[in-house]
Each structure stands twice: as C-alpha cells, then as structure tokens.
Amino acid sequence: MSINPSDPRLPKASTTGPNQVPLPIRTDDIFTGLSVNATLSLEKKHGNADLIRAVNILDIGGPFQVIDPWTLQDPDGRHLINAGGYAALPFGESYPPLLQFITNFIDGNTSMGLPQQAASDWRAALETNLVSLLASEAPSHSDSGVFFSNSGAEAVETAIKFARGSQPRSKYIINFTSAYHGKTLGALSLTPNPELQAPFAPLLPGVITLPYGNADVLETTIRKKGVSSIAAIVLEPIQGEAGVVIPPPEFLPAVAQISRQHKIMVIADEVQTGLGRSGHHFASIAGGLEPDIITLAKPLGGGLIPIGATIIRRPIYKKVLGGLESKRHSNTFGGGSLAMAVALKSLELIIDENLAETSQKNGKIGLDRLEEIHKRYPAFIRNVRGAGMLFGVELHSVIPTYALPIGDDTVRTLSTGLAVRELHLGGVHACFSLNASSVLRLTPPLNIPVNLFSEMFTRIEHVAQQNRSSWRMLRRMPTKSLLRLARLAIKR
Incomplete structure (x- = not known):
C-alpha cells in the first residue's frame, strides 16, 4: 500500500507551535550522523551507563x-x-534479500498491522510453515498450534503458562543446572544463576534444578516427587549461555523415554539452537527428543525484527486457549503483520539457502x-x-x-x-x-x-x-x- 505524502488527509508535521515540545534529536539527525562522542555520552546519561563504560574501556x-x-x-x-x-543474525546484518523484501512489504502490504482479534494472512502463513517444518521431522506435531510473542524470554513465558495452565494441579517444573531461558521473571526462575536471580527474589515457586546431562537423577526425582506433581521438564538441547555445553549423546533419548513412560510434558528451548544454528532445524529432535512444546526466536527475526514463537501440541493449546477463554494469554504486538512477514521471509531464506x-x-x-x-x-x-x-x-x-x-x-x-x-x-x-x-x-x-x-x-x-x-x-x-x-x- 502506498499513500502520497501530499495526501490532504495526512496531518502536517510542524516543529514549532505554542504547545510544541521540541525533541532534542530528530530522525534526520541520525541519518546525517550523530557523532561517536555524542552517542556514547547520551547512552551513559540515559541508558545502561556501566555497561557502556565497560565496553568502552x-x-x-x-x-x-x-x-x-x-x-x-x-x-x-x-x-x-x-x-x-x-x-540472532542468521544472515548477518542488513541482508539485501531481506531488506528488499521489507521494502516490497511496505510498498505492497494492505493487511492490518496489528490483527489482535482478527485473522491475518501473514500470521496464518508463518504458523503453517513453522508447523510444517516441525512436522517434517516430528510428524506428531502436524496439527500443533503456534503462539507469537516478541522475544525468546516471552516465548519461554508462554511455554511455562501453557504447561501450568493445562495441568493446574501439577506444581513442579524441572530445569537443569547452567540453563539459560531468559530474564523475565518466569524465564529467570528457570535460569539457575544466583547472580542473575538474587536481586529479583522471590521467583516462581516449584522449580526443581537437576544436573544437566544426568537422566538417572531425573528419573529418581520424578519418582520421589510423584509423577502427577511434575508439570514439565524444561531444557535446552545444547546450552548456549553455559558456554556451548553439549549433553552426552544418550541424555536426550533418555529424557524422551522417561517423559513418555510417565506422560510428562517436555519443553525444548530452541531459542538459540533452532532453525539452523546447531546444524539442524531442531536440535532437540536431531538429538532424539520429541518435545511437546518448542520455543523459537533469535534467527526468526532475521536480525531485524523482535519475535518469539512457541509451538504447542494441539491438545495443550486448546486446554489453555479454548472456547471463551481464547484470550486467556495474549500480548499487544505478538503476531503483528510486519514481524510475521519478516519472520516468514527469514524462514524462507533459511530453507531456500539450505x-x-x-x-x-x-x-x-x-x-x-x-x-x-x-x-x-x-x-x-x-x-x-x-x-x-x-x-x-x-x-x-x-x-x-x-x-x-x-x-x-x-x-x-x-x-x-x-x-x-x-x-x-x-x-x-x-x-x-x-x-x-x-x-x-x-x-x-x-x-x-x-x-x-x-x-x-x-x-x-x-x-x-x-x-x-x-x-x-x-x-x-x-x-x-x-x-x-x-x-x-x-x-x-
């Protein structure tokens, strides 16, 4: 869709007026070039000053x-x-095919930008392609649902809510040492790093942290706590923030066997490993696991757009977002057309470029x-x-x-x-x-x-x-x- 800038229906921009608040920096200032010193000074004044100081030193x-x-x-x-x-950069910075697509989208799109309570062609296409890709490797996911958010941490928050919401009597979630799932409160509760967690206590209750890679301890803990008390097992198939920790080859198949035997939900956090980074579209499935919920994010945005995606087995999805409760979990910008379009093109490039x-x-x-x-x-x-x-x-x-x-x-x-x-x-x-x-x-x-x-x-x-x-x-x-x-x- 293209509108002529001289269209009389558009408001006229003005930088002066009796009630006008002057902005210290305008967009044109960035295009013409904000100096390095000015950028650093403003970041230190209004941003994360000590981070900027450290990287500057x-x-x-x-x-x-x-x-x-x-x-x-x-x-x-x-x-x-x-x-x-x-x-988060599957194609590097400002990849020309992706930039050209965004230009085409801006010029040609006529779909609603934020279809919060309406169908969306861009969202429908991305949902379909993600499920199709997953089902090509894990056929039991052929009818799974997808929930979109704005980051990997939000995708994990969604997974936590669906795990708990679909089985409210199960009070425990099992995670693993050195895991990293994000810094929002729920995701942080599953990230057992005292330095990150301590200032924000109390965190979510009921999190049981076990040694990563040890399936025997997992089995023992489940039996000790009681199968019905475990809402989910949450893991990364490869721990990225732990310094690229790869579990023993028998670990993921053992988790799969234990979860099937006890009918316990498994959540695979593939925010970092998914969609090619690990050498597989889904590292968890390549490693012998077939999760009930998978979280994706980083590469899906192509390095340009914030997005999170949570793929959920249909019965779990319907238990939480069924009937008149279909907006029990929602967010303002998840599923927005620009994010969906860029993610759709990013996924297309990941597949087409092998x-x-x-x-x-x-x-x-x-x-x-x-x-x-x-x-x-x-x-x-x-x-x-x-x-x-x-x-x-x-x-x-x-x-x-x-x-x-x-x-x-x-x-x-x-x-x-x-x-x-x-x-x-x-x-x-x-x-x-x-x-x-x-x-x-x-x-x-x-x-x-x-x-x-x-x-x-x-x-x-x-x-x-x-x-x-x-x-x-x-x-x-x-x-x-x-x-x-x-x-x-x-x-x-």
Whole structure:
C-alpha cells in the first residue's frame, strides 16, 4: 500500500507551535550522523551507563557501521568479521534479500498491522510453515498450534503458562543446572544463576534444578516427587549461555523415554539452537527428543525484527486457549503483520539457502580449526566446543583467581573481556556467555562466505599467537584502562 505524502488527509508535521515540545534529536539527525562522542555520552546519561563504560574501556563499545552483512566497522575504521550477534543474525546484518523484501512489504502490504482479534494472512502463513517444518521431522506435531510473542524470554513465558495452565494441579517444573531461558521473571526462575536471580527474589515457586546431562537423577526425582506433581521438564538441547555445553549423546533419548513412560510434558528451548544454528532445524529432535512444546526466536527475526514463537501440541493449546477463554494469554504486538512477514521471509531464506546443512558442514570445519589453535596455544585457550555454527572458546584466567580482592567469577569475566578486546583488535567481533564467565562465543552468520569464515579463524590464531599465555593480555591493555576496569569490577 502506498499513500502520497501530499495526501490532504495526512496531518502536517510542524516543529514549532505554542504547545510544541521540541525533541532534542530528530530522525534526520541520525541519518546525517550523530557523532561517536555524542552517542556514547547520551547512552551513559540515559541508558545502561556501566555497561557502556565497560565496553568502552575495552575498546569494543562502538557504535559500529555495517560494511556488508558479515563485516562491521568500528569508530577507528577497523573492519571486523561479525561473530558476535548472540545467534540472532542468521544472515548477518542488513541482508539485501531481506531488506528488499521489507521494502516490497511496505510498498505492497494492505493487511492490518496489528490483527489482535482478527485473522491475518501473514500470521496464518508463518504458523503453517513453522508447523510444517516441525512436522517434517516430528510428524506428531502436524496439527500443533503456534503462539507469537516478541522475544525468546516471552516465548519461554508462554511455554511455562501453557504447561501450568493445562495441568493446574501439577506444581513442579524441572530445569537443569547452567540453563539459560531468559530474564523475565518466569524465564529467570528457570535460569539457575544466583547472580542473575538474587536481586529479583522471590521467583516462581516449584522449580526443581537437576544436573544437566544426568537422566538417572531425573528419573529418581520424578519418582520421589510423584509423577502427577511434575508439570514439565524444561531444557535446552545444547546450552548456549553455559558456554556451548553439549549433553552426552544418550541424555536426550533418555529424557524422551522417561517423559513418555510417565506422560510428562517436555519443553525444548530452541531459542538459540533452532532453525539452523546447531546444524539442524531442531536440535532437540536431531538429538532424539520429541518435545511437546518448542520455543523459537533469535534467527526468526532475521536480525531485524523482535519475535518469539512457541509451538504447542494441539491438545495443550486448546486446554489453555479454548472456547471463551481464547484470550486467556495474549500480548499487544505478538503476531503483528510486519514481524510475521519478516519472520516468514527469514524462514524462507533459511530453507531456500539450505542454511542448516551449511551450518553443520562449516561448523565441523570451524571446530577443527579451533581445536588446532587450542593444541598450539594451550596456555591461552583451555578448551573449545562447538555444534554447527555455535562455538565456545574457554580461556585461562589472566591471573590466579586468588590474586585480586574480587571474586573468582569476576576474574574470569575480566579475562574473557580482555580476550574479546584482543579479538576485536584482531578483527573479530565475539560475544560473552552469561552463565560461563570464562567462555567467549562465536556465532557467525550461517551464510558467511567461505573465505571470510576461514579468515576469521586465521585472525583468531593470530590473536592466540600474540597472547601465548593469557596473562600477556594484561600487558597489551593500557595501564589507565586496566585501572578503570578494576574500579568498575570492585564497584560490582
């Protein structure tokens, strides 16, 4: 749909008037270029000031400009291969086919933008395609329902509500150590990280945390608590924020067998692993599990649109959103046409470009490269792990954890921060792991060109060569910056 800007029905814009409140920054100011210093100053004044200070001290704070879908430029003009999108950039930044689709959508769409209580062609298409993809690997999901939200955490909140709402007498939810499911209150309750949870207690009651990868303890706990008291088992098929932790190969099939035997619902959090990142469309199914509920998010938005999706078996869906209670769970923007359209195109590109298979193939090549680097520089890198295009690099601390008057975890976080800085200076943009302070992650776009993918590991090896022992990173950090970072750590 296109409306002429001179259409007389449109209100006339004005920046002056007796009751006009002047905005300090207008959209045109951003297009013409807000300076780096102004951007950092405003972020510190009105945003998450200490986060901006920390990344700025490490020289990784940006703002960044997009050179191409796989390459960023920092304020110093340095070009970086972008492996730091936290698994939310399946095509990199500003992928031309996706941008062109959005232009076409804006020009040609006539559907209602927020069809909250009406049918929607874009939403219907995405629901159908997601269920079809899942049913191609798990046929029992052929009639499943989909609920849309705005993030991975919201998708998990939806899963929790459907699990509890469909069996209100079951009071326990089982989760696992080192899990990460989000930071909204319900999702946070399933994320057993004391540092993240403590300030927000009390959390949801009835959460039982068991060791990840241990099916025997799961079976024992279910029998001890009573089968009917367990509402759901919630797990990640691969724990991303825990530093790319892959369970023993027998674990997911054992969970499947236990859940079938006791008729207990299983929720697979595939926000990070789903739709190609792990080398599979659904890592849980590839690993031998057939969940009742699956959460998706990150790649579905194509790096441009916030979206969450929860795929739910039809009987569970109808128990919660059936009859006159069909709006018992809802949100304002979930299912909006722009988000649905971008997600529909993103899913189309993931399938048409065969990105799950590409991720699996290139992931093996990448992990081999990392293992070679680890063998050459074992005093810098402690361990490496990978699944598809999800890589974890575990580092040695720059100093013994007892050598500073701060906690062990803080020393590990500082060490990883210095390593992320070194990679940045070496031309690779990496990311942290919230539940594994000693692990940095690499999540390059699934469609990264082969030569650039190879160059990324060449740059990583060069960084390892410069820092053969992790303590050398301290020598490469300006003393003044180290002191500022130490003060920030002590403040923590």
